[in-house]
Amino acid sequence: MAKTHRIAVLPGDGIGPEVTREAVATLKLASEIHGFGLELRDFPFGAEHYLRTKEAFPPTALEELRGFDAILLGAIGDPRIPVGMLERAIISGIRFGLDLYVNLRPIKLHAEAMCPLKGKRPEDVDLIVVRENTEDVYAGIGGFLKKGTPDEVAVQEMIFTRKGVERVVRYAFDLCRKRARRRKLTLVDKANAVGAMDLWTRVFEEVGAAYPDIERDHAYIDAACMWMVKNPESFDTVVVSNMFGDILTDLGAAIQGGMGVAASGNIHPGRVSMFEPIHGSAPKHAGRNVASPIGAILASQMLLDHVGESEAAALVGSAVEDLFRNGTLQSTGTDSGVSTTAQGDLVRTAMKRGAASPAGRAAS
Ligand code: IPM
Ligand code: MG
Numbered sequence: 046m047a048k049t050h051r052i053a054v055l056p057g058d059g060i061g062p063e064v065t066r067e068a069v070a071t072l073k074l075a076s077e078i079h080g081f082g083l084e085l086r087d088f089p090f091g092a093e094h095y096l097r098t099k100e101a102f103p104p105t106a107l108e109e110l111r112g113f114d115a116i117l118l119g120a121i122g123d124p125r126i127p128v129g130m131l132e133r134a135i136i137s138g139i140r141f142g143l144d145l146y147v148n149l150r151p152i153k154l155h156a157e158a159m160c161p162l163k164g165k166r167p168e169d170v171d172l173i174v175v176r177e178n179t180e181d182v183y184a185g186i187g188g189f190l191k192k193g194t195p196d197e198v199a200v201q202e203m204i205f206t207r208k209g210v211e212r213v214v215r216y217a218f219d220l221c222r223k224r225a226r227r228r229k230l231t232l233v234d235k236a237n238a239v240g241a242m243d244l245w246t247r248v249f250e251e252v253g254a255a256y257p258d259i260e261r262d263h264a265y266i267d268a269a270c271m272w273m274v275k276n277p278e279s280f281d282t283v284v285v286s287n288m289f290g291d292i293l294t295d296l297g298a299a300i301q302g303g304m305g306v307a308a309s310g311n312i313h314p315g316r317v318s319m320f321e322p323i324h325g326s327a328p329k330h331a332g333r334n335v336a337s338p339i340g341a342i343l344a345s346q347m348l349l350d351h352v353g354e355s356e357a358a359a360l361v362g363s364a365v366e367d368l369f370r371n372g373t374l375q376s377t378g379t380d381s382g383v384s385t386t387a388q389g390d391l392v393r394t395a396m397k398r399g400a401a402s403p404a405g406r407a408a409s
Contacts, residue, residue, distance in 0.1 A: 047080050047081045047082055049081065049082030050081065050082065050084070050114045050115065050352045050354070051084045051112070051113045051114050052072070052085050052086070052113060052115050052116070052117060052348070053086055053113040053117070054085055054086065054087050054116075054117050055087075055088045055090055055091070055116065055119065055135070056091070056119040057090070057091040057118060057120050057121045058092045058119075058121055058122055058131070058326040059120055059122065059123065059326025059327050059328045060119070060120060060326060060327045060330050060336035060385075061091070061118075061119025061120035062119060063334065063336055063338070064119055064120070064385065065117065065119035065341055066338075066389075067338030067342060067385060067386065067388070067389030067392075068338060068342050068344060069117070070389055071342050071345055071361060071393060071396070072085075072349070074393050074396055074397075075345075075349060075354070075357040075360060075396070078357070078360065078396065078397075079354060079356055079357040079360070081354060081357070086113075088109075088110075090102050090106065090121075090135050091123070091131065091135070092122075092125060092131060095126060095131060096126075101130065101131055101134035102131075102134040102138045102139075107138065107143070110142075110143065110317060111143065111317060112317075114317060114352050115317060115319070115320065115351055115352055116139065116317065116318070116319040116320065117319075117320055117321070117341075117345060117348060118136070118319055118320070118321040119322075119326075120321070120322065120324065120325050120327070121325075121326060122325050122328075123326065133185075136321075137183060139311070139319050140179060140183075140311050140319070141184075143311075143313060143316065143317060143319070144179060144316075145178055145311035145312055145313050145319060146179045146212055146213055146216075146312075146313060147175055147176075147177075147178060147310075147312040147314075148176035148177070148178040148290065148309055148310070148311050149173065149174075149220075149309060149311075149312055149347070150175075150176060150290075150294045150297065150308075150323065151173045151308065151343075151347075152170060152171075152277075152297035152298070152300065152307070153167075153171050153301055154166070154167045154169070154170035154171065154300065154301045155167060155302065155365070155369035155370065156302075156369040156372070156375075158375060159303070159369065159375070160301070160302065161299060162274065162277070162300055165278075165300070169277055170277045170278070170301055171226070172277065172280040172281055172297070173220065173224065173281075173282050173283070174283045174285060174290060174293060174297060175216060175217040175282065175283065175285070175290075176286075176287060176291065176294060177209065177210070177284075177285070177286050177287045177290065178311055179209060179287075180204050180209045180210075180287055181203055181204060181287035181288050182202070182203050182204075182288050183287050183288065184202070184204040186201070186202040187200045187202055203239065203241060205241055205242070205244050205245065205286070207248065210244055210245055210248045211248050211252060213284065214232075214248050214252045214253075215252050216314070217230055217282055218252060218253060218255075218256045218259055220282055221256075221282035222256065222258065224281070224282060226281050228258055228259045228260060228281070229259065229280075229281040230253070230256075230259050230262065230281070230282045230283075230284060231262040231263065231264055231269070231280055231283045231284070232245060232246075232261070232262070232263050232264075232283075232284055232285075233263075233264050233265070233269045233285040233286075233290075233293065234246070234263075234266065234286060234289070235265055235267075235289065237265055245286065249284075266289040269283075269285075270292075270293065270296055273296055273297065273300065274296070274300065277300055294309075302369075302376070303376070303378055304322075304324035304377075305324065305336070305339055305340055305376075305377025305378060305379075305381075306337065306339045306343070306377045307323035307324065307340050307343075308320070308321075308340050308341070308342075308343035308344040308346070308347055309321055309323050309344065310347040310351060312351065318351050320344040320345065320347050320348040320351070321341075321344050322340030322341045322343075322344050323340060324336075327379075330379050333379075334384045334385045335380075335381075335384060335385065337377035337378070337379075337385065338385050338389050339374075340377070342361065342389070342392055343361075343362070343365060345361065346358045346361040346362050349361065360396050360399050361392070361396065363395075363399055364393075364395035364396040364398075365392055367398075368392065373391055374388060374391060
């Protein structure tokens, strides 16, 4: 009997609900084509819910989420709420609460015309970033002394644990081997200035010794930003700490065509994991049907892969790829001229086409 996947959906704030609607419609079509079941349940967390109930993200929600196979999240953040409050409660709440220690962020250019870099082609921009997702300054160790006075002190600790570093580094080596593209893993850090990052240097060497087939490469975060613009083709798989990974992957989104196309998975292998576009809630574009759903749709592709529906995931991926390659969709900016809903429709039409002629799809 076909499997049924239980998916929790958190559309969230701003453009979140609009892009999530398209991602969900895409998941539904994939389930019809590939014959698996979907049990979807919406969760209301976000600004409206908070303003109405004063509840940001209750511990019971985390317990409920544990009962699902995967989570799809739109975006969180609203100018009516103090900066970062909902993001920390919901996004970090889920990442930390479910111990989703890998933040997987593919950076793939689908068509040359989408790249802001001169002369870079799709084969030059095809890397994947493994961002650590449960430690670093995000761990929440810090606080204020004499807050609001001229003598105020603000502290936020950069925390790395041996276990935390080791598991994400091992994941990155395994992924690099599975990708079998260049078999090169780049550790990105700032060990020359942040002494504690020596832990990353040592763990990378120790774990890497078990992967003799994978080239070990290293770049400091400042240089990595420079290389990613200058020579993106020099990267294959990248492993990086939480905050540097946050920054590096916005740069990565820009070189693959913008925030509209970038997707991510917050993953604990074998457990319920969360998938989301990299973009934020973009309040000024909310409700205008202009935000691209491609990032959310590609997040749903990663979700399908995670729950074991790799053929369905490939169908979604090649449908998106087709639209960019044949020029039907030339940008994912809010000025693309193709609405949120129309982009979703285009992807689903391409999926139906792909499903009808799988051979044609492989050849295209
Ligand atoms: C991201 C976002 C989040 C982060 C914010 C919204 C807390 O920028 O997922 O990249 O910093 O991780
Ligand atoms: Mg970010």
